[in-house]
Amino acid sequence: MALDGAIFPIIRTVGVDGMLVSFGDRLSEPANRAAIAFRAELDAQGWDGIEESSSSLVSCYVRFDPLYLSHAALRTRLDALMSERDWLGADLPHGRWLHRIPTVYGGKLAPQLGEAAAAAGLSESEAIASLSETRVRVTALGFSPGQPYLGELPECWDIPRQQALTPKVPKGALVVAIRQLVLFGVTAPTGWRHVGQTAATLFRVEAERPFLLAPGDEVVFAPIDEAAFENMRHVPGGGVHSEMLA
Amino acid sequence: MTRALIVHRAGPALTLQDKGRPGWIAYGLSRGGAMDRLALAEGAALLGQRDAVALEMGGMGGLFEAGADLRIALTGAPMRARIDDAVVVWHASHLLPRGARLDIGPATSGAYGYLHVGGGFEAPEILGARSAHLTAGLGATIKAGTRLTVGHDTGHETGRKLPVADRFTGGRLRVVESLQTAFFPPDQLARFAAEGFTRDARANRMGVRLNPDGGGYGVDGALSVVSEVISPGDIQMTGDGAPFVLMAECQTTGGYPRLATVIPADLPRIAQAPTGARLAFRFVTMDEALAAETAWRKHIAGLPRHAQPILRHPADVPDLLGHKLVSGFSTGDHQDH
Numbered sequence: 353m354a355l356d357g358a359i360f361p362i363i364r365t366v367g368v369d370g371m372l373v374s375f376g377d378r379l380s381e382p383a384n385r386a387a388i389a390f391r392a393e394l395d396a397q398g399w400d401g402i403e404e405s406s407s408s409l410v411s412c413y414v415r416f417d418p419l420y421l422s423h424a425a426l427r428t429r430l431d432a433l434m435s436e437r438d439w440l441g442a443d444l445p446h447g448r449w450l451h452r453i454p455t456v457y458g459g460k461l462a463p464q465l466g467e468a469a470a471a472a473g474l475s476e477s478e479a480i481a482s483l484s485e486t487r488v489r490v491t492a493l494g495f496s497p498g499q500p501y502l503g504e505l506p507e508c509w510d511i512p513r514q515q516a517l518t519p520k521v522p523k524g525a526l527v528v529a530i531r532q533l534v535l536f537g538v539t540a541p542t543g544w545r546h547v548g549q550t551a552a553t554l555f556r557v558e559a560e561r562p563f564l565l566a567p568g569d570e571v572v573f574a575p576i577d578e579a580a581f582e583n584m585r586h587v588p589g590g591g592v593h594s595e596m597l598a
Numbered sequence: 599m600t601r602a603l604i605v606h607r608a609g610p611a612l613t614l615q616d617k618g619r620p621g622w623i624a625y626g627l628s629r630g631g632a633m634d635r636l637a638l639a640e641g642a643a644l645l646g647q648r649d650a651v652a653l654e655m656g657g658m659g660g661l662f663e664a665g666a667d668l669r670i671a672l673t674g675a676p677m678r679a680r681i682d683d684a685v686v687v688w689h690a691s692h693l694l695p696r697g698a699r700l701d702i703g704p705a706t707s708g709a710y711g712y713l714h715v716g717g718g719f720e721a722p723e724i725l726g727a728r729s730a731h732l733t734a735g736l737g738a739t740i741k742a743g744t745r746l747t748v749g750h751d752t753g754h755e756t757g758r759k760l761p762v763a764d765r766f767t768g769g770r771l772r773v774v775e776s777l778q779t780a781f782f783p784p785d786q787l788a789r790f791a792a793e794g795f796t797r798d799a800r801a802n803r804m805g806v807r808l809n810p811d812g813g814g815y816g817v818d819g820a821l822s823v824v825s826e827v828i829s830p831g832d833i834q835m836t837g838d839g840a841p842f843v844l845m846a847e848c849q850t851t852g853g854y855p856r857l858a859t860v861i862p863a864d865l866p867r868i869a870q871a872p873t874g875a876r877l878a879f880r881f882v883t884m885d886e887a888l889a890a891e892t893a894w895r896k897h898i899a900g901l902p903r904h905a906q907p908i909l910r911h912p913a914d915v916p917d918l919l920g921h922k923l924v925s926g927f928s929t930g931d932h933q934d935h
Contacts, residue, residue: 355781364777367829367859368887372777378824391624406624406827408851413623413827418888419895493626494825494851497734538735555627557724557736563625 361386361434363427369403369418373430374411375439379532381504382440383410384491388568390433392445399429407567408492409501448568450487452593453535453552455526455573456581457483461549464518468528468545471511480575482506483547488533490569498554498563499537502571507531513543524550524590526573533573548573551581551590564592601748602665603715605740606699611656612740613803614719615712616649619727623827623850630731630846633710633803633869635862636898637674640760641714643901644671644691646753650718651728653740655711656803659702660742662713664694668748669716669756675708675766675870690759690908708766708870709801716751733804733847758905765867768797768875772882772890773833773858777826781817781855790815790857790879795841797875803847806868807840808877814839817855825853831860831868833879843868861887863894 355362355377364372373390376383384407391407394414401421406413416426457480458465469479488502505528513529518541521527525536526548534544537554550573554564565571576584584591605612617638618631632638632654641652659677669691672679676688680701686692688711694700705711721728721737730737740746779787789812798807815835817823828834832844834854843860844852845868858881860868871877882890 365774365884366777366827367831368774368861368884368891370827370829372827374826376824404621404623406850408827409824411826415620415623415829419892423884423888492825492851493624495626495849497622497625497627499626555625555734562725563622567624 361439363430363434365423366413366415369415371414371416371423371426371430372411373414373434376410379409379491379503384489384503385444386410386439386442387412389442389445390439391567393433397433399426401426408494444568446597448570448597449566449594450570450572450597451565452572452574453550454576454580454584454591455484455548455550456578457548457575459578461578461581462526462546464545465547468511468547471545472508474508479547482508483528483533484573484575487570487572490565490567490571491532492567493563493565495534496537496540496555498565500535500554500565500571502533502535503531505531505533511545514545517541517543518546521546522549524552526550549581551584551587552592553590556589564589564594570597600665601668601717601750603668603719603746603748604663604665605660605742605744605746606663607661608740608742608744609655609658609660610739611654612660613654613730613732614651614721614737614740614746615654615729616651616727618729618846619725619731622725626850627725627731627734628828628846628848628850629830630734630736630803631727631729632712633846634674634712634866636765636866637710637712639898639901640673640689640762641671641712644673644758644760644905645669645714645716646755646902647716647718650714650749651721652715653713653719653746655702655713656709658704659711659713662700662702664696664698664700665745666748667696668694669751669753670694670700671714672702672711673714673760673762674710674712675705675872677705677711678703687759687908689762691756691905693756705872707764707872709872710869715748716753717749720747720749731847757908759908760901760905766870766872768871768877769867770878770880771864771868772861772887773879774861774882774884774887776829776832776856776859778817778823778856779858781823782815782857783817786815787857791881793878795877795879797871797873797877798840799873801873803845805834805842805844805848806871807842809840815841815857823853823855825851828852828856829859831862831865832856833858833860845869861890863890
């Protein structure tokens with residue numbers, strides 16, 4: 353790959369009006385933390401000419417008006433910000449949320465818990481304990497509006513994607529692969545294993561905060577039984593409890 | 599009585615569109631908005647208004663009735679259009695009197711036509727815009743039987759047209775190197791800039807698939823490429839090696855490697871390339887791309903000045919004797935400003 357040997361962080365252009373600061377070429381916990389922290393600092397700087405920013409798994413993206421703020425000027429500023437501190441060791445920004453999302457593990461609502469547990473070398477009850485006790489972080493949002501990638505799970509969850517796609521998992525499905533979780537915002541096909549089911553609504557246009565989750569937020573998938581889940585389905589937001597992290 | 603346009607017949611891909619909703623990439627929501635941003639600006643220039651919501655018509659239009667006297671403009675992919683029995687010209691504004699029927703057929707070239715109304719279409723504002731974003735579940739396609747509410751119109755002029763350069767038949771698109779260009783081997787990059795492509799039948803508001811004349815494209819170790827931000831215009835190489843140009847409703851991040859990015863000024867040309875159109879790509883430097891961006895913004899800003907009265911050929915006027923042909927007198931000088 354062309355980034356082999358690159359010394360991170362690196363800056364690359366994205367089309368005519370974007371720049372990307374990357375902290376690695378593969379997902380890692382420190383690179384994700386750096387991307388989130390760097391973006392928070394960038395937003396706090398409030399440079400003229402910046403139109404939008406986001407963080408993805410290992411990078412911070414900046415969209416800007418290149419006729420107002422030149423490529424050279426933006427690059428100089430980003431370079432200065434990059435060398436200001438060790439971003440891989442940076443603290444996560446303030447203003448993040450912790451969400452407790454009620455989740456049914458296994459059973460007919462999440463039929464692949466057994467095979468995922470086996471792949472991880474765990475019993476089903478050990479798997480539930482591991483998944484529900486790990487506080488995971490939203491590493492990025494994408495695929496559908498508000499849909500999170502979450503990590504990082506303990507090493508035993510470094511299990512591959514399935515060979516074949518599951519044709520359809522329902523909205524609210526919690527799926528696992530490669531030490532990460534995805535919580536589906538829409539009904540979709542997936543190569544990841546369906547281990548839990550939630551009633552969470554990730555995107556509500558009429559809500560004060562239309563997106564439940566933001567990059568950097570933390571999530572606990574708290575176990576509930578199927579009877580409790582049936583009740584959650586009728587609760588606005590699916591019974592998710594959110595609090596601001598101190 | 600609210601001002602409205604009544605939809606009696608609807609093509610399969612009618613949506614209300616504006617410039618989209620920037621600012622939500624971090625949450626996984628792409629900007630969306632009109633596929634052909636230039637067509638949006640042309641309609642606004644013809645009607646002397648700004649930032650109005652227009653009706654985007656993919657492939658074909660529909661049958662519409664004015665619920666009040668409306669000013670309309672037709673831009674983007676030229677489509678067969680009539681007001682009652684009279685053929686009307688495209689890239690132009692017209693009066694659609696109350697009760698008149700506007701019949702818009704299939705595109706004669708290009709892919710997306712636009713119907714604009716004086717005052718714009720009204721639609722609820724969601725996250726800062728009124729456009730439909732189908733993949734995100736915002737808004738919906740417009741069906742027959744819909745009554746589209748039209749906003750208050752402060753303008754008066756109709757019967758104007760814009761000279762429009764052809765962007766409806768494919769052609770050569772300018773691209774810049776992007777974040778993953780260097781992942782591709784040099785021979786693929788050289789071939790990409792040299793060979794021809796045909797626009798596949800598979801295309802929608804998310805993207806346009808192209809078939810290369812030669813073999814497929816791809817990078818070694820593509821499965822280990824970490825997902826990164828997507829920008830409209832990115833040319834993504836899917837699993838089977840066919841390029842896919844990502845458009846208004848693309849995802850915000852993706853793992854397929856991307857070879858280059860079409861510059862904004864040329865996005866209308868790829869949006870409007872119909873099935874079977876021939877396309878090619880040319881790498882330009884960032885300086886050239888920025889010069890093109892400057893020229894493109896200048897062109898858009900200057901559109902209102904280029905709108906001019908429609909001059910009809912007498913043979914095209916069905917009831918010539920009913921028209922008052924001479925009013926007052928003429929000096930014979932051209933009033934050319």
